[in-house]
Amino acid sequence: MRKTKGSPRHAWTRRTALLAAALGTLVFALANPASAAWPERPITLIVPWAAGGGTDATARIIAKLMEPDLGVPVNVVNRTGGSGVVGHSAIATAPPDGYTIGLITFEIGAMHWQGLTELNWTDYTPIALVNEDxxxxxxxxxxxxxxxxxxxxxxxxxxxxxxxxxxxxxxxxxxxxxxxxxxxxxxxxxxxxxxxxxxxxxxxxxxxxxxxxxxxxxxxxxxxxxxxxxxxxxxxxxxxxxxxxxxxxxxxxxxGIDFQLGAWRGLAGPKGLPEEVTDKLVPLAKKVYDSKEFQDFMASRGFATVYAPPQEFAAFMKARDESTGAVMKGLGLAK
Amino acid sequence: MRIHDSLIGVVLLALAAFAAYEAAGFPPMPGQRFGPSLVPNLLAAGFAICGLVLIASGLRCREVAGPVELGAWARKGGHVLDVGLVVGGLVLLILFWKPLGFLIGATLYTAVLAARFRGGRLASSFVVALLACFAIDWGFRRLLLVPLPQGPLTGLYW
Amino acid sequence: MAAFETALGLVFEPYTLWIMLVSGLFGLFVGAMPGLTATMATALLVPVTFFMPPVPAIAALVTATAMAIFAGDLPGALVRIPGTPASAAYVEDAHRLTREGQAELVLGCGLVFSVIGGIFGSLVLAVSAPILAEFALGFSSFEYFWLALFGLSCAVFISTGRPVKGIVSVLLGLAIATVGIDPTAGHPRFTFGSVELTAGVSFIPAMIGMFAMAEVLRWVTSSRQVEDLAGRQKLGNVFRGQWALLKRYPVNVLRSNIVGTAIGILPGAGADIAAWVTYALSKRFSKEPEKFGKGHIEGVVDAGTANNSALAGAWVPALVFGIPGDTITAIVIGVLFIKGMNPGPMIMLNNPEFLYAIFVIFVLANLLMLPLGWLAIKVFRRILSIPREFLMPLILVACVVGSYAINNSVFGVGIMLVLGVLGWLMEENGFPIAPAILGLVLGEMIESHFMTSMIKADGNLMAFFERPLSAFLGVVTLTVWAWVAIGALRRSATPLPASAGPSTAG
CATH class of the missing domain: 3.40.190.10 (Periplasmic binding protein-like II)
Known part of the structure; x- marks a missing residue:
């Protein structure tokens, strides 16, 4: 039960102010700790699709296989909705410090043609293409x-x-x-x-x-x-x-029609990842891709594996972006 | 807070008009005569009909005094502040979600509310709030892998 | 029967039983946490199951989800936060019963009837999976549209107070569901340029806000008389009184089992929709429909049974055709593939012992729910003895975490806040909340099936009656609507009571 005495309210506000001030000081004291070699804290791996789907499963196995080498947990975080817009935005707009990466998908080359987002493949630092179905x-x-x-x-x-x-x-x-x-x-x-x-x-x-x-x-x-x-x-x-x-x-x-198209998935970070991070992540992604666990896992789900290093991955995304745009214009979807 | 039925009716009419206006700007679907505006338009029609019914029934019955009737709680000054603390505190918690982190923000919020509801006694409220929020933070972050932000405490403990 | 014996051997092995126990406790914990659903429990378990043999992996998933659906009742009854969406339909009744000192009865009821529903669903799964899956596969978007619309008409039955306010409430739910990228053309609607809103208004934060946050606001603005909820409870055995309930409502339990399992079997509809539909049926056919929503056990019995039976039903199309019956089985199918138990009719021929093992696990998991659930009730009942001055702020924090956890975004907390205030205003003005939640649940399903059907038919409305099954469902739905409308008109011919509905706080 609430007691309503005369004075406590004043005391209460004063004490709140004191408490807030004390905590504020603590906050500033703890901010900006000296930076050490990456990675020194858990890494977030964003998935733009729902838990349990193919992209989610791929991300979770990659995270699991990366953890021992990185020495920190890699947490898979699902940011779903908006036909992938929400998750792809979350990856692109994260601070490029190497603590947020993501598994981007085919849709990054399609959404911007539909006018759903401004984002396209140039907003990411490619790390590795791992799959195309x-x-x-x-x-x-x-x-x-x-x-x-x-x-x-x-x-x-x-x-x-x-x-x-x-x-x-x-x-x-x-x-x-x-x-x-x-x-x-x-x-x-x-x-x-x-x-x-x-x-x-x-x-x-x-x-x-x-x-x-x-x-x-x-x-x-x-x-x-x-x-x-x-x-x-x-x-x-x-x-x-x-x-x-x-x-x-x-x-x-x-x-007799020479046409190929598949849905792909690749590891990427926000634009401008420091070299310190990519120098570690790119070889690690290749190692994970080559591992028996990854290949077995993908085979068990019926997913095809394809690897491309950063440069080729970027060229691949660029080519896909253009061809997708042409098709979407024909479909009357491109704005 | 009781709102007069007629006023709610007017709000519903406005909502219907807004939905219909927005829906008019949606492009049609390629190759079809209808598109994403179909369902919002149907809902707007529904809102408009219900709005009219409420306005009519509200006007027929004149028992309620004004357009908005505050409950007895609003006349006690304290309760208005309580609602302000609950809602305003939550707004602050949302605004400072990343910079403060969950543990600090939630502890402050809980401590202030509990102290307020108990009529003072800030210190004991703070201790209980800290323990409870720490348990929630740890459980969700470590056991359930929910990435609650840690703010300035980032990297200090897992 | 050799395969069945092998199956028993696979299940009754210390490692498997140990896994079931641990994942059962885990499922209880997750289900009882607001915002964390049974689907979430499954998703969190998946990485762990990577390292298990097939049978324990499946056992972990089955046990955790069954427990989570039951555990959703705990915070719903105790503090009016539905732990999972499947508990939302009857949270009002359950919470009011607790406030009347009936916590033991309502929690025990949730437990016992969850077990009954779970076992019934498991038996259906074991006996007739292939035949039922074949039937469910015959449903196209036309049939789903009618079914969803029929589900929506439940709103009329579950709403209390004036019908027009119930309709406004359901329209509001449907309108909120239209926010975001539209399901057919992919055009963003009512997003005001926000990236977060393209994902739409998430259902979990909305539900938490409208029930729990609204409840806190109501308490804050009330006179806050000390409610000694803990002291008021009749202490004793949670199982007492359950046999009497079963004897009192045998038809209800049977109906809810059948309807719940059937809804589970239909791809795309799961435990939450099963709970809503059976709650509405329960009220419609009850001898005392006026008591629903005011603390009546009958709806809790019905919907509590149905949500657990739906869980097993959802495995039918998943196992036989690899088509998920709900979001949980969507994840399960992935796990089955990883474990080499590829779903499909071949599973009967290739791995019959695994299939039998799944049936055994289902029955066992539901039996395990009795002792574990009893324990969970014992632990969670202590929430009531926390002083309300502490409990209310902590409920708010739980709401915040739950709304954040569903999509790991603080935007969800904003949704919770806005809809919490809206829900509170609605209740103050006699607008029922449950129909709005139902509209939000069914909104996207109705729209996407309606629009896909329209595209297939090139805009010809008659196509909704061309397929025999669709025509049947359509006629049934329209008949129910006409009948409700005539009833409402007849009632409105009688003089109107005071303008606002019953106020809950003042």
Whole structure:
């Protein structure tokens, strides 16, 4: 119960002021400790996607494998939402002191075209590209189209918007894959109507239920349904076939269209990471990438591994950024 | 704090107008006649209808004195300060989240509120607040890996 | 049956049992912390499971989530902060019962009926997984749209006071859900240029604010009579009275088990939606619907049963087709892949012993909940003996940490504050809070399924009735709406009471 006596209120405010002053002094005394060699405290690894997803799992295994060499904990922090905008911003705007890094993804080359953010690949210090999963073309098992060629021919013959496909949100990686494939086949990028979904699992479920004609997403994402005999993979938009699915041809083999697109993931820090940090992080990232644990883990999830050192990673992002922009203009998404 | 139904109705109408105005600026979806403005417009219509119903029912019943009726608590000066401390303290905690860090900020907030509710006794309130906030800070940061900011204490303890 | 014996051997092994015990305690702790959900418990466990053999890894996840869903009831009943979203539906009733000195009854009820729900869901999972998964796979966005809309009509049943205020509340929830990048076109709406708002208003901070922060403000502005909540509780056995409850509500328990499991099986809908829907059904079919929301045990029995049965149901599509039934199983699928137990119909042929092991683990985890939950109640009940002058500031700090933890952003704390003040104002003016929370939960689901269906149909509304299942669900939903509307009109024909609804503080 609150007691309301006459005087305590004055005493109370005075004592608060004293306490605040004392704490203030303490705060200043403790601020700015002398800097030692990086890293001397835990490192934060930001993931722009939700806990439990593929990007999150990749980040967590990388963090785990980096910890012993760095000697400090590497904490994976999920900053989700806004189709990746929030997390990518958090990485780019963090102080470039090496204590915040992130796992950036394909979307960094797409979001700015849509006008969702100003950020693009130049706002990061690339460390290493670690993975790229090529898009696949998936249809229902009872679909009349037995090959990617038959499907594309049918799309070509149909009026614009008759065919409907799904796989991600509007402007997401698998939407760009569809648009890019259509352009490479000599069609307008928006010839097939895109039905946005929250992810590949939702899109596949909707296709099995008869909602859309086909889905573009990575083949491992559809593995359980392929095993169940519910869906078929017609083609893979990669340079070569996937070892887990040797029967699925590449798009070039199936249709003669030379087009590749995949969703990639790479380690990066905010722009302007000091050399002291990159000199340690770049070789460490390579070591983690080469480790058996990492390769086994990625193989178990069906994720393809690709490595590129900082220079090549930057050139890769630049090239992807431009090609994605061209497709998004064709889709009517670019602002 | 009781607000007269008619006034709430007017607020809802304003909300509807704002939503509809904002939604008018949303681009249509490529290849479709509708777009992201569809659902906000439907909601705005709903707000407008409910707003009108509340205005009508509010005008029909004239029991409530003014447009805004403060509860009995607002007439006791102390309670207004209490609400100010709870809400204002939280605003300060948010503003100084990074520079102060969780432990310092939360301890101050808890100590001040507890002292206030107990009518003084700052020292004992502070000790309890410090112990409780330290336990929360440690538990969440170390056991549950929530990256609570540490402010000036960064690097001093994990 | 050799596979089943192998499965028993895999589960009843000291290491696995030890893991279950530890992860059970962990799940109880996480679930009881506001802002940390059962999904979070799973995500935090994943890195640890990297280093375990498959069966203990799955055992850890199953046990932790089951415990977390139950533990969400603890802070909900004791201090009106729902520990997880799955407890939000009945937090009002549970908290009022505690204030009436019924803490033992309400906590025991949460525990016992969680166990019953969990075991029922596990049995369904074991007996009929493949058939049910096949059925759930037939749902497209049209069917989901109708289901979500049907779920939304629950708001009408759960709201107390004047219907128009309940509708405003649900519209408010839906409107808040539209903030952020829109689910179909990817256009930012109502974000005012804020990067944080592109992610939308997170549901967890919103829920914490509207329930817990509003409760603190109400206490602060009240006369603050000393409420000796601890002394008022009837001491004794938490299990006492539960058998009587079961005998009193047998139909409710059966209905909630079935509905909860069914909602769990549907991909995308989980324990939280199951709790809301069964709470609404409970009120609709109750003999004393006027008591709901004012401290009535019936809704707690129903929704407390359903959220745990939904948990097991969600594993059905996850195991059979690799399609997550809720956010928890989305994480679980990843773990299954890592452990080489790739989900899909082949799991039946390739690893039958693992599949049986999962069933055994589910039943065992729910049985383990009885002693562990009893212990947790014993520990957490002590919260009531903390003097309110300390408890209230500490609840605020718990709200702050919980709102921060969900996305590791202080922006969440801001959301909690704003919606806390809003929630307090709403309650003062007779607007029920629960419908707003329901609108927030279902908002994005309704919009995205509505918009995707519209795109597929090229804007033709008739397409919502073209598929047989969709037509059936649509007719049912519209009938319920028409019936509610007629009822409301009939009621409004009678003279109107005083303008504001019942005020809770003054």
């Amino acid at each position: 090529p898009a696949g073309v998936i249809v229902r098992s009872d679909s009349p189209y037995k090959s990617a060629k038959e499907l594309l021919d049918a799309i070509r013959a149909a009026p614009k918007g008759k065919f409907k496909a799904s796989g991600t949100a509007q402007g997401g990686s698998w939407h760009i894959a569809l648009g890019g494939m259509l352009v490479a086949a000599g069609l307008p990028a928006d010839h097939v109507q895109w039905v946005p979904s929250t992810g590949a699992a939702t899109a596949l479920q909707d296709m099995v239920a008869g909602g859309v004609d086909f889905v573009t997403c990575s083949v491992p994402e559809a593995k359980a349904l392929i095993d169940a005999g519910k869906v078929r993979a017609l083609a893979l938009m990669g340079k070569e076939r996937n070892a887990t699915f040797p029967d699925v041809p590449t798009l070039e083999e199936a249709t």
